[in-house]
Amino acid sequence: MITSEQIRMARGALDWxxxxxxxxxxxxxxxxxxxxxxxxxxxxTRANMLTIQRTLEDAGIEFIGAVDDRPGxxxxxx
Numbered sequence: 770m771i772t773s774e775q776i777r778m779a780r781g782a783l784d785w786x787x788x789x790x791x792x793x794x795x796x797x798x799x800x801x802x803x804x805x806x807x808x809x810x811x812x813x814t815r816a817n818m819l820t821i822q823r824t825l826e827d828a829g830i831e832f833i834g835a836v837d838d839r840p841g842x843x844x845x846x847x
Contacts, residue, residue, distance in 0.1 A: 771821075773811045779832075785828075790824065793828065794821055826845075831844070
């Protein structure tokens with residue numbers, strides 16, 4: 770599972786707004802804002818988290834580290 774911070778980092782790396790992520794994955798802007806406002810592992814449905822993660826990965830993001838050990842992102846091959 771990815772953290773809220775990783776989602777924010779991924780959007781920054783892609784230069785995406787929350788609205789851009791909403792359009793790409795279909796998860797509502799309100800839900801994404803709520804997820805990103807939390808620290809660490811967000812309290813969100815597994816389905817929404819997997820959808821967000823897969824969308825960001827498809828856009829070229831690689832999630833690195835572990836939740837408790839330097840979680841981060843890097844741009845992978847697109």
